[in-house]
Amino acid sequence: MNVAYTSPDAHASEAKSERPARPVMPAMLRGLFCRCPSCGNGKLFSGYLTSVHTCESCGEEIHHHRADDAPPYFTITVVGHIIIPALLALEVLYRPEVWVHLALWIPLTLILSLGMLRPIKGSLIGLQWALYMHGFDPEFSEELPEPDPADTLQRRK
Ligand SMILES: [Zn+2]
Numbered sequence: 001m002n003v004a005y006t007s008p009d010a011h012a013s014e015a016k017s018e019r020p021a022r023p024v025m026p027a028m029l030r031g032l033f034c035r036c037p038s039c040g041n042g043k044l045f046s047g048y049l050t051s052v053h054t055c056e057s058c059g060e061e062i063h064h065h066r067a068d069d070a071p072p073y074f075t076i077t078v079v080g081h082i083i084i085p086a087l088l089a090l091e092v093l094y095r096p097e098v099w100v101h102l103a104l105w106i107p108l109t110l111i112l113s114l115g116m117l118r119p120i121k122g123s124l125i126g127l128q129w130a131l132y133m134h135g136f137d138p139e140f141s142e143e144l145p146e147p148d149p150a151d152t153l154q155r156r157k
Contacts, residue, residue: 019138022130031126032119036060038129044122051125064135065128071121078120079112 027037036042042057049071053063087105090096129136 019132022132024127024130027126027130028123029126031122031124031129034118034122036062037126044125045118049118049121051121060129061135062125062129065125066134067121067124067128070124071117074120074124075113075117078116079109082112083109 026040030037030040031044034044036044036055036057038055038060039058042055042060043052044055044062046052051062051065054061083105087101090104091101128134132138132140134140
């Protein structure tokens, strides 16, 4: 028996089939290395966390990203899952003085957080680019529709 498989969202994706597929993992990896998610050559950041407006290598517009609070959120999650078990293991195994904990974990937390924030933001920009999120979608418009005057009048009553 030969049954042709059609994905349930096959019809939904037909409308977007004109857009070229953007593989998510390579885009996220390019972002992780702070490179343009499109070409992998141009710089993704002009400052520590300031993204470039447009890729200097391929011209891809990067400014559309809306990483917002996601990079710190994921950074806190990852760093917390490294620091807290290590802190508890050290305490249980060796019971060091409090100053040892302070001298060890505060700098390590700062170093890990500051070191991971940028690549995590880069990979999230890569994810948004690959999924055509926000302004990376050519059909997306940031302009809000004009309010209907009749609707406004009705709400005032
Ligand atoms: Zn590029």
